[in-house]
Every structure is written in structure tokens, then in C-alpha cells.
Amino acid sequence: xxxxxxxxxxxxxxxxxxxxxxxxxxxxxxxxxxxxxxxxxxxxxxxxxxxxxxxxxxxxxxxxxxxxxxxxxxxxxxxxxxxxxxxxxxxxxxxxxxxxxxxxxxxxxxxxxxxxxxxxxxxxxxxxxxxxxxxxxxxxxxxxxxxxxxxxxxxxxxxxxxxxxxxxxxxxxxxxxxxxxxxxxxxxxxxxxxxxxxxxxxxxxxxxxxxxxxxxxxxxxxxxxxxxxxxxxxxxxxxxxxxxxxxxxxxxxxxxxxxxxxxxxxxxxxxx
Amino acid sequence: xxxxxxxxxxxxxxxxxxxxxxxxxxxxxxxxxxxxxxxxxxxxxxxxxxxxxxxxxxxxxxxxxxxxxxxxxxxxxxxxxxxxxxxxxxxxxxxxxxxxxxxxxxxxxxxxxxxxxxxxxxxxxxxxxxxxxxxxxxxxxxxxxxxxxxxxxxxxxxxxxxxxxxxxxxxxxxxxxxxxxxxxxxxxxxxxxxxxxxxxxxxxxxxxxxxxxxxxxxxxxxxxxxxxxxxxxxxxxxxxxxxxxxxxxxxxxxxxxxxxxxxxxxxxxxxxxxxxxxxxxxxxxxxxxxxxxxxxxxxxxxxxxxxxxxxxxxxxxxxxxxxxxxxxxxxxxxxxxxxxxxxxxxxxxxxxxxxxxxxxxxxxxxxxxxxxxxxxxxxxxxxxxxxxxxxxxxxxxxxxxxxxxxxxxxxxxxxxxxxxxxxxxxxxxxxxxxxxxxxxxxxxxxxxxxxxxxxxxxxxxxxxxxxxxxxxxxxxxxxxxxxxxxxxxxxxxxxxxxxxxxxxxxxxxxxxxxxxxxxxxxxxxxxxxxxxxxxxxxxxxxxxxxxxxxxxxxxxxxx
Numbered sequence: 001x002x003x004x005x006x007x008x009x010x011x012x013x014x015x016x017x018x019x020x021x022x023x024x025x026x027x028x029x030x031x032x033x034x035x036x037x038x039x040x041x042x043x044x045x046x047x048x049x050x051x052x053x054x055x056x057x058x059x060x061x062x063x064x065x066x067x068x069x070x071x072x073x074x075x076x077x078x079x080x081x082x083x084x085x086x087x088x089x090x091x092x093x094x095x096x097x098x099x100x101x102x103x104x105x106x107x108x109x110x111x112x113x114x115x116x117x118x119x120x121x122x123x124x125x126x127x128x129x130x131x132x133x134x135x136x137x138x139x140x141x142x143x144x145x146x147x148x149x150x151x152x153x154x155x156x157x158x159x160x161x162x163x164x165x166x167x168x169x170x171x172x173x174x175x176x177x178x179x180x181x182x183x184x185x186x187x188x189x190x191x192x193x194x195x196x197x198x199x200x201x202x203x204x205x206x207x208x209x210x211x212x213x214x215x216x217x218x219x220x221x222x223x224x225x226x227x228x229x230x231x232x233x234x235x236x237x238x239x240x241x242x243x244x245x246x247x248x249x250x251x252x253x254x255x256x257x258x259x260x261x262x263x264x265x266x267x268x269x270x271x272x
Numbered sequence: 273x274x275x276x277x278x279x280x281x282x283x284x285x286x287x288x289x290x291x292x293x294x295x296x297x298x299x300x301x302x303x304x305x306x307x308x309x310x311x312x313x314x315x316x317x318x319x320x321x322x323x324x325x326x327x328x329x330x331x332x333x334x335x336x337x338x339x340x341x342x343x344x345x346x347x348x349x350x351x352x353x354x355x356x357x358x359x360x361x362x363x364x365x366x367x368x369x370x371x372x373x374x375x376x377x378x379x380x381x382x383x384x385x386x387x388x389x390x391x392x393x394x395x396x397x398x399x400x401x402x403x404x405x406x407x408x409x410x411x412x413x414x415x416x417x418x419x420x421x422x423x424x425x426x427x428x429x430x431x432x433x434x435x436x437x438x439x440x441x442x443x444x445x446x447x448x449x450x451x452x453x454x455x456x457x458x459x460x461x462x463x464x465x466x467x468x469x470x471x472x473x474x475x476x477x478x479x480x481x482x483x484x485x486x487x488x489x490x491x492x493x494x495x496x497x498x499x500x501x502x503x504x505x506x507x508x509x510x511x512x513x514x515x516x517x518x519x520x521x522x523x524x525x526x527x528x529x530x531x532x533x534x535x536x537x538x539x540x541x542x543x544x545x546x547x548x549x550x551x552x553x554x555x556x557x558x559x560x561x562x563x564x565x566x567x568x569x570x571x572x573x574x575x576x577x578x579x580x581x582x583x584x585x586x587x588x589x590x591x592x593x594x595x596x597x598x599x600x601x602x603x604x605x606x607x608x609x610x611x612x613x614x615x616x617x618x619x620x621x622x623x624x625x626x627x628x629x630x631x632x633x634x635x636x637x638x639x640x641x642x643x644x645x646x647x648x649x650x651x652x653x654x655x656x657x658x659x660x661x662x663x664x665x666x667x668x669x670x671x672x673x674x675x676x677x678x679x680x681x682x683x684x685x686x687x688x689x690x691x692x693x694x695x696x697x698x699x700x701x702x703x704x705x706x707x708x709x710x711x712x713x714x715x716x717x718x719x720x721x722x723x724x725x726x727x728x729x730x731x732x733x734x735x736x737x738x739x740x741x742x743x744x745x746x747x748x749x750x751x752x753x754x755x756x757x758x759x760x761x762x763x764x765x766x767x768x769x770x771x772x773x774x775x776x777x778x779x780x781x782x783x784x785x786x787x788x789x790x791x792x793x794x795x796x797x798x799x800x801x802x803x804x805x806x807x808x809x810x811x812x813x814x815x816x817x818x819x820x821x822x823x824x825x826x827x828x829x830x831x
Contacts, residue, residue, distance in 0.1 A: 035688045037607075037614040054560070054615070055685060128701075215684045215700050229540040229677060233560045 010254035017248055021067035028061040033216035041234045051236040053226075059237065062218055063244055069219040070245070073134060073203045074196040080138025081195055085145025086181070086188060092146070093153025094176055104150065107143050115140055119211055133212050137199050148191055152184040186260045193256025197249040220245045307549025313803045313822040316529035321542050323555040324674070324705040325509050325535040329490040331466035332405050335413045335744070336705070337725050337813075338555075340466060342533055345514050345817040346497040347469040350379050350398065350448070351460050355816040356808050358729060360460040364393065364470065364498065365448075374455035381446040386519035387472050388502040395448040397498075399440050401471035406438070410483040413743040414467035416736055417727070420456040420763070429741075454763035461728030472496040500526045500818035509535055527806075527821030537675055537705070546799045552822070553807075554799040559617050559678070565799065572799050575618060576809035579628055579726035580794035581734060582620075582682075584671070584719050585712070588787050589748035592666055593718060596786050600644075601654035603789045605693040606686055607646045612792050615685050616678070623790040626724075626782060627734040627775075634731040634772050637780045644783070644790065648693040655694055663695035670699045673721035674708040682791065683721065712746050720746075723794070726812055731775045732762065738782050749787030754778055 020027060036056030044051045050059040092103040119136045126132055156162060157180065165175050204221015206212035213219045218226075220241050227238030312319050326339040331347060334340070352363035365379040385393040402421075405412050406428045418424040422439030426432050439451030452459060462468060475496040476482055479489040488494055495503045500522065501514035512533040516526055534551065536542035539558040546554045557565065557573065565573040586593045586602075593599060608622030621629070624644040625636030652662070660666040671687065673679040680702065687698040698719075703711060712720050724744075726733050737744035739755050757778040765771040782788075796813040802825040807815060 033688055033691065035685065035692075037610045037685065040614055054681070055688070215680070216687060229538075229558070230560050233564075 010251035010258075013247065014251040014255060017067065017244070017251075018071060021064050021071060024061065024064035024068060028058065028064060030058040030061045032061050032065040032218075033057065041230070041237070043234075043236055050240045051234070053237055054230070054234070059240060062223060063220070063241060066218045066220050066223050066241070067244065067248075069130075069213055069217065070200050070203065070221065071248075073130075073137065073219065074200045076134040077137040077141060077199045077203075078192060078195045080134065081141035081145050081199075082188075082192060083142075084138070085142035086149050088142065089146040089149025089151075090153055090176055090181060090184075093150035094157055094172070094180065096154070096157070100150070104147075107146050110140075111143050119206060123211055128211070128214070130213070133203065133206065137202050137206075140202075141195055141199060145188070145191060145195070148187055149184055152187055153180055156180050156183050189259045190256050193252050193259075196252050200245065200249070309549045309552055309801055309803065310824075312532075312552065313824050316527065316822055318528050318531045318553070318804070318820065318822060319551045320531055320533050321536040321545070321551045321554040321556075322512075322533040323536055323676075326512070327706045327709055329495065329503065329506075330485075330487070331469045331471070332401075332410060332412045332414070333485060334466060336709070338533075338535075338705075340814075342512060342514065343466045343469070344464075344814065345499060345501045345531055346495070346503060347466065347499040349463045349465070349469050350381075351463040352816070353461065353464050353812070353814065355806075355810060355814070355819060358461075358810055358812060360463075363464070364398075375452045377450045377452070377459065378443070379448045379450070381448065382521050383446055384521040385498060386521060387496050387498050388517045388519055389472075389475070389496050390519050391472070392445075393470055393498050394445040395442040396445065397470035397472065398448050398468075399442050400473050401469060402438075402440055403435050404471060404476075404482055405467050406435075407483045411485060411743065412467060414465060414727075416739065416742055417462050417465050417467050419759075420452045420454065420459055420462070422451045422453045425759075456763070458728050458730040458732070461730070465727050470498055472498075501528075501531060504530070511535075522818065526818045528817070531817060539677055543799065546801075551799075552801040552804050556678070557618070557797040557799055559615070559681075562618055562797070571802060573797070574800050574807075574809050575795055575797045576813075577811060578794040578796035578813050579631065579729060579811045580723055580796075580813075581623055581626055581628055582721075582723045582791045582794060583623070583626070584686075584789040584791065585717075585722045585747050586749075586787050586789065587715060587718050587720075587747055589715060590718055592669070595658045596784075597654045597658040598660065598666065599786045599789070601651040601658065601694060602690065602696070603644050603786065604647050604651035604654070605696075606689050606789070606791070608791060609646070611682065611685055615681055616792065618797050619795045621793040623793045625779060625790055626738070626788060627731045627779060628726075628793045631726070631731045631734070632729045633768070634775055637776045637783070640779075640783055651694060655696075660696075663697075666696050668697040668699045669718050670701050671719045671721065672701045672703065672708065672711060672717045674705045675702045679721050713743075715746060715748065719789075722788075725794070729811065731772075731779075732758070735775065735778050735782065738787065745787075747787040749785055751781055751785050754781045754785070757781065 034057065036052070039052060039056035041054045042048060042052045048058050048060065050063065052058055053062070088103060092100045118140070122132055122136050162175060162179060165179055200221065203212055203219055204225065207219055207222045207225070213222055223241035224238060224245065227241055231238040308319055322341055323338045324336065326334060326342060327336060328334045328339065329342060329346070331343050334343060348363045350363060350365040351360045353359070354361050364381060364385055366382045368377055368379045370377055381393065381395060387393055402418060404410060405418055406415055406424060408428060408430065415428050423432060423437050424439070427435060427438050441449040443449050475494060476487065476489045479494055480487040492503050492506050497503070497517070500517055500520050502517040504515040505511070505513035513530055515530050516528065517523065520526065536545070536555055539556045542551070542554050542556065543558050543561050545551045586599050588594055612620045612622050625640040627634065627636050629635050655661070655663060655666070671683050673683050680700070683700050687700060690696045690698050711717055724734055724737060735758055736742060738749065739745065739758060740750035740752070757774055762771065762774045762778070765774055796809060798809070800807055803822050805821045805823050806819045
């Protein structure tokens with residue numbers, strides 16, 4: 001029983017946070033950008049549960065709206081990374097030989113590219129947009145994913161049951177999707193849960209440089225960044241966004257742990 | 273010493289969480305051991321917060337306030353300004369005579385004035401520098417400062433080719449005669465501007481063409497200057513070190529051995545540096561800290577009136593901003609009183625004109641406030657009249673500002689005011705100082721944050737940037753009548769009253785055209801370490817570095 005609670009609590013908390021962010025326009029009576037300059041920064045009160053920032057904007061509202069952006073960036077960019085990384089790594093690992101060498105050298109080349117310059121270049125060429133931010137982050141994060149998947153596939157591809165599957169006449173597609181990838185699932189899932197937090201931090205960093213989310217919109221990273229500036233006078237502006245980000249990241253990691261435990265128990269041997 | 277340079281830049285390279293940690297480390301980590309200000313005071317090294325990395329140290333190219341601070345330590349003009357009263361005081365020239373018609377000035381240079389390489393400073397060095405300042409290909413934003421001189425404008429425009437017709441004459445190596453086209457009351461004040469500093473011709477020509485903008489002559493090791501300090505070191509985005517110039521004529525009176533200028537774009541970080549004993553002087557004070565210093569450490573907080581206007585430039589070449597009614601609507605939708613009292617909170621005055629009130633006795637037209645004051649209904653009506661009812665079809669408009677937290681705050685507040693009162697969307701874009709200046713010069717913007725800090729105390733200084741061919745105009749706005757008032761009628765004015773009347777008509781024309789959105793009149797606010805002696809805030813916020821000294825003060829007794 002206790003086991004189940006510790007397993008489910010993070011999932012529940014995560015769902016609650018995501019739901020609250022999703023329903024922000026209905027949950028909060030305040031528009032996220034509405035300023036009350038005369039009010040200014042106020043500590044938490046009945047009217048403003050988490051207080052207000054220097055423009056008199058409700059922090060809880062901004063936190064919920066910020067969560068939408070942060071989670072969206074986290075999920076989208078990770079999905080992009082997952083999609084590209086897994087297929088790239090699986091193909092390179094399974095086919096091997098010259099194709100593998102070429103594909104992995106491409107990964108190495110992209111690795112060597114300085115990330116910030118890459119993003120700045122994309123902004124210059126395509127203009128600034130949120131979509132571009134997702135793509136830019138995803139385009140960087142898939143590299144590690146590809147390497148991990150390739151290494152896993154290389155390890156599995158020569159095992160007996162793969163040989164057996166080949167002898168039975170399964171097509172390459174079937175072998176990869178039904179036997180190899182499920183056996184790589186553990187590392188992939190763990191790495192995915194680690195990617196979401198790092199993507200969210202990356203977004204915070206880019207927003208800080210003026211390349212990501214722009215005011216009056218705010219992501220958690222940006223809220224924290226601005227909270228730091230006034231942490232001595234208005235500590236709540238730093239505390240709550242930091243708590244939100246930390247809680248989310250922690251939950252993600254715990255959920256990832258749990259998924260890995262489960263999958264490692266059942267996936268080996270493959271055909272389900 | 274371990275915490276020597278846990279600087280602002282570090283913050284850029286890590287996530288926001290790390291920022292919090294780093295900031296905490298910065299405060300906590302530096303409290304032990306010897307603080308930089310203490311070792312600085314002992315060694316005569318002044319640690320000076322200087323806002324931005326300078327775009328250039330060429331006195332005829334640099335045009336920002338941060339640059340001006342460094343240049344004023346490196347150079348000296350013919351005449352200086354008294355640090356308190358701003359009255360002209362002898363500097364490069366020991367004395368001068370003014371003719372009875374107040375048009376001819378004869379300057380007698382100090383015979384002991386030396387360049388930092390030991391060579392004597394001669395009248396020719398001034399004449400050659402002014403020749404260079406008037407070369408159009410140099411792109412000197414402040415060439416207009418020389419226009420009171422006979423034929424200077426015509427030469428700059430290319431109407432005459434012969435520089436000897438310009439009213440600057442070398443009488444002998446130590447005597448320079450300047451002839452003005454009209455009596456100009458503020459001419460002596462102009463001589464303290466970087467554009468009118470003398471230049472060492474040989475060292476400039478050694479590194480390329482005299483008028484090349486990208487020349488290396490102003491780099492450490494190459495730069496030769498005539499002021500109390502010389503350039504010793506320049507680490508991009510870290511620090512600029514100037515060291516005492518042993519050849520300076522008044523070197524005996526210079527107390528400091530070195531001044532180190534730090535780029536401090538983030539005022540929050542700057543304030544932490546000051547509190548952690550890393551700076552003797554901060555360029556600015558974050559709004560949230562004002563109350564703390566005013567009540568707890570009042571001796572360290574210096575707030576003073578500052579001759580400067582904070583405004584936004586409209587790019588009138590953009591079709592959506594070409595209609596003055598749109599610009600006026602945007603200007604009237606801003607509640608400047610709330611902005612200054614709630615967001616800025618350091619005694620700034622709401623501004624409704626370009627020139628700060630009471631600039632050497634001059635006041636902007638009395639009707640200015642009524643024309644630009646906060647009136648959402650009128651603003652909406654103007655916008656509808658211009659073809660954008662309820663903001664439909666206009667925007668998003670981008671506000672460009674140079675990276676600084678205070679500029680961001682102002683922009684965020686204005687963005688929301690436009691949204692709320694006009695239903696016009698605005699986006700914010702920040703750029704680093706050099707990039708921002710470049711973007712603005714190229715005219716690649718819709719609206720930019722801007723400010724103009726008085727170079728000398730006269731309303732003309734605030735208006736002349738709006739001349740058609742002024743390099744500081746940058747908005748595409750051009751009004752021949754405005755030019756005519758300022759360039760032809762104003763110099764011929766015979767009395768102060770007439771002069772002010774002409775300035776007012778010019779300013780009225782500017783406010784009718786409205787290529788700018790006036791926001792507030794500055795106050796200067798600094799944190800000044802008790803060890804720093806000889807510092808007084810003045811209206812131009814220009815310290816006289818040669819008079820500053822560092823004397824260890826006993827620490828205040830804590831009860």
C-alpha cells in the first residue's frame with residue numbers, strides 16, 4: 001500500500017499541476033498581464049494567494065500561465081527529440097557499417113555546433129517565434145538520445161533471439177519495432193524524463209538571453225529569473241516559481257524511475 | 273581574491289536556478305577575506321560601475337554616456353567644467369580671451385601640456401582633431417557640436433572643400449584662435465565634449481586612415497591621450513583599466529593611481545557587487561533598493577537632478593507609424609505619473625516635451641503637457657481617426673531596448689498600457705548596447721527606447737538631435753522649418769528672451785511632428801562608497817576624475 005502511494009503521488013501531483021495550468025483561464029479571476037501599478041508588489045494575501053509582482057500582477061495567475069508555456073516547451077521539445085533521436089539511433093545501430101558511421105558523424109558534427117549560436121542563427125533566419133524555440137531545443141536534445149539508442153541497439157542486435165527472429169523471416173521493420181525498441185525502452189524512458197527538466201531549464205536560459213519567451217508572457221524560468229532580482233525585498237516572487245519548477249522536475253524524475261522499474265521487469269524477451 | 277570575478281556574465285551561461293545560487297554565493301562568498309574596495313582604497317585604485325561595455329573609445333565615434341565617462345578620464349579639452357557649478361575652468365588652455373563682439377576666442381595652451389607618450393600638446397593637435405571631426409565619412413554623431421564655428425557646417429556638408437576657410441586658426445604652437453559665426457553663449461561648455469578633444473595625429477595615422485571607423489588606434493598600447501589617465505587594459509565585457517598618466521601637466525594633483533571601469537548592465541547585480549565591497553561607485557541603483565539605502569545607509573545613496581530625457585523614438589519611415597496621429601495616440605495612452613511614481617520611484621518627473629524644464633532658465637512650451645498628457649479617450653479617438661478603430665490592424669509593434677532591467681520594466685508597463693487603453697499589442701525586444709546602437713542607426717526598428725543626456729546646459733543640445741541631417745535623429749523625421757529655426761534664426765537671436773522664444777517655437781514644431789514619445793526627466797542615482805572623496809553629484813552627472821581620491825574611512829560603529 002505504502003509502495004503504491006509513493007509511486008502514485010508524484011503522478012497525481014504532476015497531473016494536478018498540469019491540469020491547473022491547463023485550466024488557468026478558468027481558475028484565475030485575473031488576466032495574466034493585467035497590471036495594477038498602484039498596488040505594486042504585495043505579499044501573499046486573500047485576494048492574491050501568492051502575492052503580486054512589482055507591476056501588481058497576480059503571481060498565481062502568472063505562475064499557472066507560465067506553467068503552460070514551460071510544460072508545453074518541455075513536452076513538445078522532448079517529443080521532437082524522442083522522435084528524431086530514437087529513429088536515428090535505431091537505424092544507425094541496426095543497419096551498422098558505413099551508414100552507421102556517416103549518421104553518427106553527423107551527430108558528432110551537430111554536437112560540436114555551439115548551441116547558442118545555432119539558436120541565434122535560427123532566430124535571425126526565421127524570426128522569433130515560440131514554435132521555433134521548440135524546434136531549436138528539440139533539434140539539440142535529440143543528439144544524446146540518438147547515441148543512447150544506438151548503443152543499446154548495437155548491444156542487442158547480435159543477441160540470439162534477434163538472430164532467431166531473423167531466421168524466422170521477420171522483416172527488418174518488425175525486428176526493430178517488436179524486438180529491439182521494447183528492449184531499449186528502459187534507458188529511453190529514463191532519459192526522456194531527464195530531458196524534460198533540462199529542456200525547461202534550457203528554455204529559461206534562452207528567455208533570459210531574450211531569445212525565448214518575451215514579456216508580458218512568462219515561463220517559470222523567466223519568473224525565477226526575475227524573482228532573483230528582487231529576492232531580498234519580495235522573496236515570494238522567487239520562492240513560488242522555484243517551488244513549482246522544482247516540484248515538477250522532482251515528480252518527473254520519480255515517475256521516470258517507476259516506469260523504468262516496470263518496463264525492466266516485463267520488456268525483456270520482447271514479444272508481448 | 274577567490275571571488276574576484278564571479279561576475280554578471282556567469283549568470284548568462286547557466287540556468288535560472290543557478291542564477292539564484294550564484295547570486296547567493298556572490299553575496300556570501302565575498303564577505304570573507306579582503307574586499308576589493310579595501311585593497312583598492314589602499315592602492316589608490318577606484319572601482320567604478322559603468323553600465324555598459326563601451327562601443328568605442330574613439331572620442332569622435334563613441335556617443336554613449338558610459339563611453340563619455342571613460343573618455344573624460346583619458347582626455348582633456350581646452351576648457352573643463354567645474355564639478356559642482358559646471359562653470360568653465362581652465363584645462364588644456366590655461367587662459368583665453370574673448371573678443372568684444374563675442375565671436376572670436378583666443379586660447380592659450382599650457383606649455384607643459386603633454387601627451388601620454390611625452391610629446392607636447394600643440395594647437396595643431398586641436399585643429400587637426402576638429403578637421404577629423406568634420407569628415408563626413410567618419411560618421412561622427414556629434415559633428416554638429418562644431419557648427420557654431422565659421423564655415424564648419426558648410427565644410428561638413430561638402431559645400432566648401434578648403435578646411436582653411438573654417439574658423440580655426442593656429443596662431444603659434446601654443447595659441448589657437450576660433451572664430452564663431454554668431455555669439456554662442458555655451459561655446460566654452462562645448463570644448464569639454466569628447467568630439468572637441470585634441471587628437472594625436474601620428475598615433476592615429478600609424479594604424480590606418482585618419483577617418484577609418486574600425487581603426488585599432490584606440491586600443492590599449494596604441495591609444496595616446498592627453499588627460500590625467502591613460503588606457504592600460506581593455507578586457508571586453510570584463511573591465512577597462514586606466515592608469516595615471518605620468519606626463520599629465522597636473523599629475524601631481526591626481527590622487528588616484530588607477531580607475532577600473534566595469535560593465536554593469538544588470539543593476540541588481542551591480543548593487544550586490546557594491547554591497548559585497550566590489551565597487552566604490554555604482555552607475556545606478558535598482559528601484560527596490562532605494563528604500564533600503566535611504567533608511568539604512570543614507571550616506572551611501574546619492575540622488576540628484578540630472579539633465580536628461582528618457583523617451584522613445586518612433587521610426588516615422590514605417591508606414592504604420594508614419595501618421596502623426598498614431599504616434600500621438602500612443603503617446604497619450606501612457607500614464608507617466610503612475611510610471612514614475614510606482615515603477616521608477618526615484619523622483620523622476622513625468623515629461624511631456626524633449627527638453628527638461630529649467631534647462632539654463634528655459635522651459636518647454638506651456639501647452640506641451642496638455643497636448644501629450646494621459647487621456648485614453650482622446651488617444652482612442654486619434655487612433656480611430658487614423659484608420660485603426662480599437663487598435664484593429666495596428667501592431668504588433670515592437671519596442672526595442674538595450675538590455676537593462678529598468679528599461680525592461682518601463683517597456684513592460686507601457687506595453688500593458690497600450691494593450692489596455694488602445695488594444696494595441698506590443699512586443700519587446702532587447703539587445704546588447706553595441707548591437708542596439710547599430711540597429712537604431714540603421715533604422716531597423718519600429719520604436720526604440722532612447723535617452724538624451726545633456727552634454728552642456730542649454731536647451732539647444734536637446735533640440736539639435738532632431739535636425740534633418742543629425743546623426744542622432746534616427747527617426748526619419750525631418751522638418752525644414754524646425755531646421756531653419758534652430759540653424760538660422762536661433763544663432764542670430766540677440767537677447768535671452770528672444771532666444772528662448774525661438775527655442776520654444778522649435779520645440780513646439782517638434783512636438784507637433786512628434787517623432788518621439790517623451791516619458792520622463794531623469795534623476796541620477798548612485799551608491800558611493802564612503803572612502804571616495806571629492807565626489808559631488810552635478811546636473812550633468814559628470815565627475816572630474818582627477819579630483820577624486822580614496823581615503824580609508826573608519827567603519828561606522830554598529831550599535
